[in-house]
Amino acid sequence: MxxxxxxxxxxxxxxxxxxxxxxxxxxxxxxxxxxxxxxxxxxxxxxxxxxxxxxxxxxxxxxxxxxxxxxxxxxxxxxxxxxxxxxxxxxxxxxxxxxxxxxxxxASPLVLLTLKDSHINSIKDFENKKIMATPGDATEVSIKAMITSKNVDFYKLKFLKHTHNVMDLINKKTDIMSAYISKSPYELNKKNIKYNIFYPKDYGFDMxxxxxxxxxxxxxxxxxxxxxxxxxxxxxxxxxxxxxxxxxxxxxxxxxxxxxxxxxxxxxxxxxxxxxxxxxxxxxxxxxxxxxxxxxxxxxxxxxxxxxxxxxxVYNDKFNLFTKGEKSYIKNNKIVNVCVNKNQESIGILKDFLTLLANNSKLEFNIINKNSWAESIDFINQKKCDILLSSFKSNKLKKDYSFSNNYVDVPLVIATKHDVSFIDNIRTLKNKKIGVVNDENLINFLNKNYPSLNIQRVSSLDSGLSLVSKNRLFAQIDTITSISKKIQNKYLTKLKISGKLQKNLPLFFLINKNNYFLLNILNKSISYIDEYEKQKVLNKWVSIQYKKSFDYSLLGKIFLVFIVIIGILIYRQRLLNKVNEVLKYKVDEKTKELTQLNESLEKKVEEEVEKNREKDRLLSQQIKLAAMGEMLENIAHQWRQPLSIISTTASGVEIQKSADLLTDEELIKSMNIINETAQNLSKTIEDFKQFYEPNKKVVSFNTKDIYLKIVNSVNTKYNSLGIKIIGDIEEFVIEGLDNELIQVMINILNNAKDALVLNNEKTDKLIFIDVKKKKEKVVISIKDNAGGIKDEIIERIFEPYFTTKHKSQGTGIGLYMTREIISKHINGEITVKNKTYEYNEKIYKGAVFKIKL
Incomplete structure (x- = not known):
């Protein structure tokens, strides 16, 4: 029991x-x-x-x-x-x-299928064919990109509601069907039906x-x-x-x-x-x-x-690999102060790596500039700084401080004047004055690894390169990221990179001995940065490559060969002179005959010259068209809104039709919207094709009409983004190139729109357009409240390929084109400045673009 x-x-x-x-x-x-x-x-x-x-x-x-x-x-x-x-x-x-x-x-399993007997063997054959796809498939970028990459209009396909039944493809109810490569092909194989697969990844779209x-x-x-x-x-x-x-x-x-x-x-x-x-x-x-x-x-x-x-x-779960103690440190010490010597030219690259470390560790890094290495050491001893940027480990420092792992090794290069040959051996610099920025880390590294160098301390990299250009120093040594940037911006015609040191400069952090949690966090965060990310940062800061120059012994050999060739040519010329004397007699005999043919010959010459001119004109036109093709690619983002309007309107018609809600009035209205938008697209393309045409037609146009035309073309998109356009337009008639002026203003408006979207402040998004006539001049002002443009870059925004946007958003050619159109085609000028102003009893700050015509 x-x-x-x-x-x-x-x-x-x-x-x-x-x-x-x-x-x-x-x-x-x-x-x-x-x-x-x-x-x-x-x-x-x-x-x-x-x-x-x-x-x-x-x-x-x-x-x-x-x-x-x-x-x-x-x-x-x-x-x-x-x-x-x-x-x-x-x-x-x-x-x-x-x-x-x-x-x-x-790679996405989504593909398009056609039957072999349908004779749809290429994407070009898709035009005007029936395609069965779900709404989701229709917006899949891989499918759409594959089709449009072959210049087939995606919206000319006849979309059918997807039944997800491959029998509809077999029974010819549809010509093309979207399907998973893992599903429908099985059924076709089972029925011994031959088919074609159009796979986006085979066209470069592996999503x-x-x-x-x-x-x-x-x-x-x-x-x-x-x-x-x-x-x-x-x-x-x-x-x-x-x-x-x-x-x-x-x-x-x-x-x-x-x-x-x-x-x-x-x-x-x-x-x-x-x-x-x-x-x-x-x-x-x-x-x-x-x-x-x-x-x-x-x-x-x-x-x-x-x-x-x-x-x-994309979720990053690296933070979970930290220990409880390390997580506690991160929670209680969100901000880490980083002391750097203001003479260090590697601050830019440091900031990018600190961003990567912040992503991996969830710490925030605050850079504090100090005047010297000694001052930085004092700050870390006083715990006013948590870490120092360092590139040298001495036994003395190791007693009191810990060092993180290298977060990057930066190549050290040698900058010289253009007439210096390529330096492939450091021994050639012996007894020559070499400039080095007054940074104890870099100097200690060079003294340890290259003791024979005659190092001359300079206050800054700019100062050292200036002394090299004036022959007061033979060369300047620094990181490739620092020197390449300086040469590109200031010394491109005077200096070059003539060599590279064998050992790269390791960059790491110096930390107090007792701060082992921070040391471990930094080392783990550094280990999470892959080589691709490191190289990406380095590439960002390297703007030029090494240049090799001829050495003079080679030049001498080339000169000797040149003299021999000249001698041969002189001898040949003497022989030709003798032949010419013989020919001269025969030429005189024929002169009379040639005189008789002179009139007809002149006419033929004129005809041939005209043909050559026509060839030159066609060649010039082909070059311009090639340039326009490249430019049109760079400004494709200006077509997005009209394309979106067409897509949205067409989708609306399709949905209303499928629900039996489409009236004739709505259909006509939608078709008018699509037609008008398509006409605007066509006109935009034509305007840009004529960008370099010198003989554009000058027309008279009303300022109010131009304003309304511009606002109507952008209002839908801007309203969806919460952007309000406020106009103060003085109405009068002017003569000029109306299309160019419209393109310029839309481009400036789009830049203002992008700035407003990126502005994190939860304020009203406003754009002001003013058109006035002042002393026979037309003044157009476009102003936003996006906070303005940084002072250090505002002078550069009209440079080609200069952009402040992310790579997915801008190419840096928009404002450059704007200035080109205004100065070369409209005979005007454009300026930009930041301005603080009041509107509706609120203070705003933004960029003001002013066009004078």
């Missing part, structure tokens, strides 16, 4: 502990983006094999239906995690709170897809849970692709809502495995520059609504 009671107690204890353990599991949900299939096998495996339970998670895998918008579900918190395609970037651009954890497919994502609130409140779910899911995927048959059987028996066969699931698995490990062996790898490229394509096509930092879209 007692043994039975014991067994009952043990049984109840087991049940109680099991229930207690179940209660300890954190409940989370995963929203799928499609119906159950091998596409989600890793998540099924992680659930069935207990990988989620191993990390304390009870996961509810939520089935898909067409009424679910997965990004919205996760953004609103209705699902903890979700699966999304590359269009997830557009959701982030629209303001949805989505953060990607990994990208499963390194990520099937992002695992969550929202920022989940990361902030439950970061460890997010990391555990991510790692358990990747573990599930690794098992699924290593045990394809077993996984296919599991889906067939337990998750087979689509009634798929085992063979169908295995086919899908093998196709998807190729995409998961395409061009990469790391499961779920995300490369920031590839994500940026996807976003840039969306941006160029006018599909993005707002700009955002790509690094905020």
């Amino acid at each position: 007692q043994s039975i009671i014991k067994k009952i107690i043990i049984l109840f204890s087991f049940i109680f502990l099991t229930n207690l353990q179940a209660k300890d599991l954190d409940k989370v949900s995963l929203q799928l983006s499609w119906f159950n299939q091998f596409q989600f096998a890793g998540y099924y495996i992680a659930k069935e094999k207990g990988y989620y339970k191993d990390v304390g998670l009870d996961v509810n895998i939520k089935d898909f239906n067409f009424n679910i918008d997965v990004p919205s579900e996760v953004s609103k918190g209705n699902a903890t995690f979700g699966i999304g395609r590359e269009t997830l970037l557009l959701d982030r651009s629209e303001g949805k709170d989505v953060v990607s954890l990994y990208a499963l497919f390194q 990520y897809s099937d992002f695992l994502f969550t929202n920022s609130r989940e990361i902030k409140n439950n970061e460890q849970l997010v990391i555990d779910f991510k790692n358990a899911s990747l573990r599930g995927w690794a098992y699924a692709f290593s045990h394809i048959n077993e996984t296919a059987k599991l889906i067939y028996e337990k998750y087979n809502t689509q009634n798929l066969t085992i063979d169908e699931l295995i086919f899908e698995a093998k196709k998807l495995k190729k995409l998961v490990y395409y061009d990469n062996n790391n499961l779920g790898y995300i490369k920031l520059d590839k994500v940026q490229r996807i976003f840039d394509l969306y941006n160029v096509m006018g599909l993005t609504k707002h700009q955002f930092n790509i690094s905020d879209f």
